[in-house]
Amino acid sequence: MSDTNADLPPPNGAAPxxxxxxxxxxxxxxSFEVPxxxxxxxxxxxxxHIDLALDVQAxxxxxxxxxxxxxxxxxxxxxxPGPNGGSQTAFIAELVYCGxxxxxxxxxxxxxxxxxxxxxxxxxxxxxxLADVTRDGGFPPVLLTPxxxxxxxxxxxxxxxxxxxxxxxxxxx
Numbered sequence: 001m002s003d004t005n006a007d008l009p010p011p012n013g014a015a016p017x018x019x020x021x022x023x024x025x026x027x028x029x030x031s032f033e034v035p036x037x038x039x040x041x042x043x044x045x046x047x048x049h050i051d052l053a054l055d056v057q058a059x060x061x062x063x064x065x066x067x068x069x070x071x072x073x074x075x076x077x078x079x080x081p082g083p084n085g086g087s088q089t090a091f092i093a094e095l096v097y098c099g100x101x102x103x104x105x106x107x108x109x110x111x112x113x114x115x116x117x118x119x120x121x122x123x124x125x126x127x128x129x130l131a132d133v134t135r136d137g138g139f140p141p142v143l144l145t146p147x148x149x150x151x152x153x154x155x156x157x158x159x160x161x162x163x164x165x166x167x168x169x170x171x172x173x
Contacts, residue, residue, distance in 0.1 A: 020113060021102040022121055028071060029096040032133045035089050040080065047140055048078035048090040054147065058114040061100065070118040071098045072126050076134070076142050093134055093142065097126035116149045123147060 078090040131141035
């Protein structure tokens with residue numbers, strides 16, 4: 001048996017040192033709707049077409065502090081061919097999966113850390129939740145392919161208007 005305290009929190013409430021610490025992760029919001037049930041299950045002949053939307057946001061939890069909430073927002077809209085030729089909504093799934101992170105980096109590294117590395121840590125858990133909820137809802141599971149958070153951050157970086165001011169989102173990717 002080891003005599004080390006490596007798994008215990010630091011004494012006196014001191015924060016562990018390091019660039020990034022995931023304090024807690026959680027499902028903030030989860031919604032799954034099947035507006036055409038039960039008829040959709042009788043008329044569904046092929047896998048629905050799924051449109052995905054993904055957003056990443058970060059906000060400070062205290063003015064001037066180094067603790068942030070990072071949220072990964074995913075929406076899946078599934079459309080299937082309707083019985084009379086048009087399309088019908090098979091399901092709508094929305095998930096907001098969050099993590100509270102303590103960040104100890106230089107200010108110029110804060111944005112990429114919050115909008116690339118933090119969602120990269122949260123993504124596998126959000127992916128599993130979305131797959132489970134769609135499968136449990138009676139459809140094939142939605143299995144998200146890995147997301148390139150660097151490309152997402154870079155493509156949205158030019159659209160950013162604000163910085164870290166404690167007055168809402170730090171940034172969006």
